[in-house]
Amino acid sequence: MSGLNAITNIAKTGLMTAQTAIQVTANNIANVNNPDYKRQRVNMSSASMILSGGTIIGTGVAVDGIERVYDRFLQLQIYNSKSSLGRYSKEEYVLSRLEAVFNDLEGYGLTNVLNEFFNAVQDTANDPTSYAARVALLGKGDTLAARINGMESRIRQQTSDINKEISGKVSDVNNLASQVASINQEILKAESSGGTANDLRDKRDALIKSLSEYIDITVLDNNDGQKTILAAGGNPLVESAFSAAMGVRADANNDGNYDVVFPDVTGGYTDITDNISSGSLKGLINTRDNTFTPSFTKLKTIAASITKEFNEIHRAGYGLDGSTGNDFFNALTPDVTANSTNTGGALVTTSGIINLSQVTLSDYEIRFTSSTTFSIVDTTNNTVISTGAAYTSGANIDFDGIRVVITDTPGTPQAGDVFKVSITKNAAMNFGVSLTDANKFAAATQAAALPGDNRNALALAALKDDSTVLSNGTATFSTYYASIVADIGTKAQDSSRNASFQDVVVNQMENNMDSVSGVSMEEEAANLVKYQYAYQAAAKIITVVDDLFNTLVNLVR
Amino acid sequence: MRISTRQTYDALVNNMTNGMAKLLKSQEMFASGKKINKPSDDPVGARQVMDYKDMMSGMTQYQRNIGYAESYLNEAESVLSGVSDTLAKIKEIAINEATGTASAQTRASAAIEVDQLYQQLLGVGNTRIGDKYIFAGFKNNNPAFSINGAPPPAVNYDGDTNEAEIEVGIGRKMAYGLTGDDIFKNTTDIYQVVSDLKTALEGNNATGIQNSMNDLDSGVVQVSNNISKIGGRLNRLTAETENISSFKLETQKLVSNIEDADFAKLVSDFAQQKISLEALQQSTGKVLELNIFNYIR
Numbered sequence: 137m138s139g140l141n142a143i144t145n146i147a148k149t150g151l152m153t154a155q156t157a158i159q160v161t162a163n164n165i166a167n168v169n170n171p172d173y174k175r176q177r178v179n180m181s182s183a184s185m186i187l188s189g190g191t192i193i194g195t196g197v198a199v200d201g202i203e204r205v206y207d208r209f210l211q212l213q214i215y216n217s218k219s220s221l222g223r224y225s226k227e228e229y230v231l232s233r234l235e236a237v238f239n240d241l242e243g244y245g246l247t248n249v250l251n252e253f254f255n256a257v258q259d260t261a262n263d264p265t266s267y268a269a270r271v272a273l274l275g276k277g278d279t280l281a282a283r284i285n286g287m288e289s290r291i292r293q294q295t296s297d298i299n300k301e302i303s304g305k306v307s308d309v310n311n312l313a314s315q316v317a318s319i320n321q322e323i324l325k326a327e328s329s330g331g332t333a334n335d336l337r338d339k340r341d342a343l344i345k346s347l348s349e350y351i352d353i354t355v356l357d358n359n360d361g362q363k364t365i366l367a368a369g370g371n372p373l374v375e376s377a378f379s380a381a382m383g384v385r386a387d388a389n390n391d392g393n394y395d396v397v398f399p400d401v402t403g404g405y406t407d408i409t410d411n412i413s414s415g416s417l418k419g420l421i422n423t424r425d426n427t428f429t430p431s432f433t434k435l436k437t438i439a440a441s442i443t444k445e446f447n448e449i450h451r452a453g454y455g456l457d458g459s460t461g462n463d464f465f466n467a468l469t470p471d472v473t474a475n476s477t478n479t480g481g482a483l484v485t486t487s488g489i490i491n492l493s494q495v496t497l498s499d500y501e502i503r504f505t506s507s508t509t510f511s512i513v514d515t516t517n518n519t520v521i522s523t524g525a526a527y528t529s530g531a532n533i534d535f536d537g538i539r540v541v542i543t544d545t546p547g548t549p550q551a552g553d554v555f556k557v558s559i560t561k562n563a564a565m566n567f568g569v570s571l572t573d574a575n576k577f578a579a580a581t582q583a584a585a586l587p588g589d590n591r592n593a594l595a596l597a598a599l600k601d602d603s604t605v606l607s608n609g610t611a612t613f614s615t616y617y618a619s620i621v622a623d624i625g626t627k628a629q630d631s632s633r634n635a636s637f638q639d640v641v642v643n644q645m646e647n648n649m650d651s652v653s654g655v656s657m658e659e660e661a662a663n664l665v666k667y668q669y670a671y672q673a674a675a676k677i678i679t680v681v682d683d684l685f686n687t688l689v690n691l692v693r
Numbered sequence: 694m695r696i697s698t699r700q701t702y703d704a705l706v707n708n709m710t711n712g713m714a715k716l717l718k719s720q721e722m723f724a725s726g727k728k729i730n731k732p733s734d735d736p737v738g739a740r741q742v743m744d745y746k747d748m749m750s751g752m753t754q755y756q757r758n759i760g761y762a763e764s765y766l767n768e769a770e771s772v773l774s775g776v777s778d779t780l781a782k783i784k785e786i787a788i789n790e791a792t793g794t795a796s797a798q799t800r801a802s803a804a805i806e807v808d809q810l811y812q813q814l815l816g817v818g819n820t821r822i823g824d825k826y827i828f829a830g831f832k833n834n835n836p837a838f839s840i841n842g843a844p845p846p847a848v849n850y851d852g853d854t855n856e857a858e859i860e861v862g863i864g865r866k867m868a869y870g871l872t873g874d875d876i877f878k879n880t881t882d883i884y885q886v887v888s889d890l891k892t893a894l895e896g897n898n899a900t901g902i903q904n905s906m907n908d909l910d911s912g913v914v915q916v917s918n919n920i921s922k923i924g925g926r927l928n929r930l931t932a933e934t935e936n937i938s939s940f941k942l943e944t945q946k947l948v949s950n951i952e953d954a955d956f957a958k959l960v961s962d963f964a965q966q967k968i969s970l971e972a973l974q975q976s977t978g979k980v981l982e983l984n985i986f987n988y989i990r
Contacts, residue, residue: 168698175697232733239731240743241952247743251750258754258860262761265825265834580831585855588831594860600751601863614747622740625732632733643707647700654697661985 140688142188142195143681149196150674153180156199157667164655165664172342174206174653176334204334207652211341212355214645215348219414221638222349226419227631230298234428235628237290238621246438246617249283252276254600260579261593265456270574277464277569284439288564291432298424299394303384305350305417306396312347313365313379316340320362321377327361352414369411371398382408388476393424419631427627433560434620438613440497440563441605443468446596448492453578453592462578466570468495470538471561475554480504481547482529484555487540494537500557502533502540504549705977712970719963722954729952738951745948751863752937752944758859759930759937762869766930769827769871770923772817776876776916779810779817780883784909787890790902797897804894811887815840815848818873818884828873831855837873838884848884850874861933869926876919881911 157178167173179200185192240247256276260269319340326333344365347353354366358376365374373380383405384394396412397405412418443465450464472484482504489495498516504527505511511523512535521535529544540557542549571577580589599605599613606616722728732739789795790803819836820827829837829852837852850873857870877883886908893901 171699232731235731235733241727241729241731241739247747248750251747255750255754255757258758262758262859585831585853588825588829588833588857589855590831590857594858594866597860598864615744618740618743618747621732621743622736625734625736625739628731628733629736647704650697650700651695654699656695657698658985661989665989 139188140681140685144678146194146196147674147677147681149183149198150677151671153178153197153199154667154671154674156202158664158671160202161660161663161667165657165660168655168657168660172338172345173655174204174334174338174341175655176202176204179203201331202334204332204337205653206337207649208357210645210649210652214642214649215345215353215355216414217638217642217645218345218348219352221635221642222416223414223419223422224631224635224638226416227423228628228635230294230420230423231427231624231628231631233294234291234423234431235624237287237294238431238624240621245621246283246287247614249276249280250613250617251600253280254597257593257597257600260577261590261597264579264590264593265587267574270456270577270579273577274569274571274574277571281465281568284435284564284567287435288432288439288567291428291435295393295424295428295432298420298428299384299392302394302396302417302420305420306382306384309347309350309367309373309417310379310381312343312350313373313381316343316347316363316365316374317377317379319343320374323361324376332361348415350415351412351417368396368398368408369413371408371411390425391429393429396421423627423631427624431620431624434616436560436562436564437497437606438564438617439567440468440560441616442613443563443567444492444495444497445599445602445605449592449595449599450578451492452581453595454580454583454586454589455573455576455578456580456587457573457575458583458586459576460578460583462576463570464577466566466568468492468559468563469566470540471558472540473556475556478550478553480507480550480553482542482544482549482553483546485530485541485543485545487538487557489537489559490534490539491537495559496536497559498536499560500535500538502542502555502557504551504553506551507548510549701980705980709970709973709977712966712973716963716966716970719959719966722959723963726954726956727952728954735951742948742952745944749941749944749948752941755861756934756937759861759934762859762867763927763930765822765827766869766923766927768820768822770920770927772820773876773916773920773923776814776817777913777920779813780909780913780916783807783810783887783890784906784913787902787906787909790894791899791906795899800894800897800902804891807887807891807894811884811891814877814884814887818848818877826852828852828871828876830870830872830874831857838877847888848878850878861930867926867929867933869930871919871923876916879915881908881915883912883915886912 157180160176160178164175167175179202180197181200183195183198185194236244238245253273253276256269256273260266260273263269319336323333323336323340326336340363344353344355344363347365351367352369353373354370356364356366358364362376363374364372364376367373367382371380373382380399383397383399385397385405385407386392387395395407395409396417398408400406409421412421447463447465447467451461454460455462468489470487470489472487474483496514498514500521501513501515503511503513505524508527509524510527510533511525512521512533513519514521514536525533527542527549529548530541533540533542538557538559540555542555577593579593580586581591581595582589585591601612603610603612603615605611605613611619721730729735729738729742786803786807790800795803815838818828818838825833826835826837827833829835832852835851837850838848839851841847841849852873854872854874855870856868856872858866858868861867886905890902890905890909892898893905
């Protein structure tokens, strides 16, 4: 009897196993289109052998477990390539927006309006007594100003959008990180009673994949089934059930642009902006700091240079009404700000330009080495203008055509205090035509030679081709501007190519993963047939055993 | 290599979308006619195109400037040729009245005729185009010449000696203006000469009449020198304009080479991409039909 029972038991294991196998196959088939699903397979092994009637004989089959088919290395490759794709596709998008502002090929940008302005100057030089030509000149000046103001405002808006997006992405990262942390906990609980929580692991991998698009991560497996995630070069973002919350912080010394910060052990935050090496956050930070900010500064420099050079020549000339010393464009004014880290109480009371021809358009810092001495540094060219100058509250501080007055209200300056001086900072925003009376346009060089004297107008027109106005005396307004456009175009093209290439790489990595873990309908169909046969055959065994039993019983009737 | 079901579908879809993307890119070039629609399409080419277009805009302005100078010079030339004729007529009168056949009466009536011609010459010196006196240098809002009333009527030049300039090329200026001073007064004071002749005729002064003839000759030479000067300037301006025109043409060709889409190539590329996409779509359809469950009962 035990033999027959044994056979029945064996058949039973066959049935149960086949049933489990079919269930797993059914699960695979149902999840064929689930992109996060890793196929599962049943691992079978022989049930333990026993000694029976002098021989060792098997007792059927047992299910060892339901295995998730998965290659950890391939998964990590996917995370890396997704990070890179996240970075380059974000850069491509952001740069295409910036490029549209500078697209002279489609009629945006500065080249056309600048040319038309200088052409209008020449028309006035041809006919300095023509009121129509003068009015047209003021009009073209307004058009130029509107374009510069417009470009400035668009770049400022796009930069602000980038900062907002950085903040948004940081929130998304925090959100995903906390979800991963809670799944870590769930997996720990589910697996504590044995087996692997396959669907929870699939879900966790999907979350980590999303996370990798935002920022560069390193994923480590703990022995207890939980995962640790380090972000931006080693900062612990997820550890078991705990997730850190990153933040953003406006940097007053970088025009209020956001830094990304990570909480540190003391309860404060450290700046990790420079440690982020991949992901869409890197793309945003990289384009903002290495393309937007420099292009913005260069646009401002052009505006400041046009203002300075044009006004300088214009002031020396005479209008039709004999007036002189007038500005054509809104006069340049220096922007002076105290560093947010200053500890002293001294403030700037007045600032201005005292000699336009000496102005260099550089940025400066007035650095206090003690409460009574300061040095002046040209931070654009990294040269020292003066050191050890004695400070008196309320005295004029003159350098390179600029005058700054600092006074001890409400307190004295301290060592380490810095005041930043910039001519270009607001030059594009404030750019505009200040002349309202067309008759005051200074076309003439001598009051005695009015009204036909056009020599000052010719000098103004010649500024267009003056190659000493920018880039330390090597570029005209147009060539300087063209180099900005070319730079943006090159970077946009690079990021576009990188994004396409990276797209292919991600595709390849996902294919590799799919090749191992993806469900193949054909395979599952064949398995279905295979397990069905096994089930049928096992059932047949029970029928046979039943038959054998009947034969036995009927023997003794 | 093992291929999962999802991979199959994804690959089919990717191939078709890539094929469509290529087709659309060709279409974009059809629509604009250009290979370069934004700087990132070809940064180096875009930079060159921008530089060339910048140059051409400058060229067009120079042509405008030249046109302005040419119209001034043409007007000046036509009124000055009238001056030569007038001076010739005055000389004829002087010749007639210097001979023995002249009498006090003939001289008196000749004086009246000379006076008319004198006024005519004064009028030419004060030629206006629009509201500008063209021979007054920079001080062109007032007549170039005025009679100062002190006998004998002397004529003052009230203009200045500046010759107006235009810009004809990068950093190149050219003077085109003429001053009444140079034409009518400098070496030979034509007005004084004619005025003196008139006085001599009125005073029946044969020697005076005789003396004026050499001066009249010098006057004619002076005027014709200035007419030649105008001719020279007009020639130079024409040469500049022609240079600029051919330069613009060449530059436009360079821009087209870089910027314009090659339509012949575009059309054949487009045809190829279309065929390729159609083949993709057909084969995708066939692959999608394959399903093992059709064959397992």
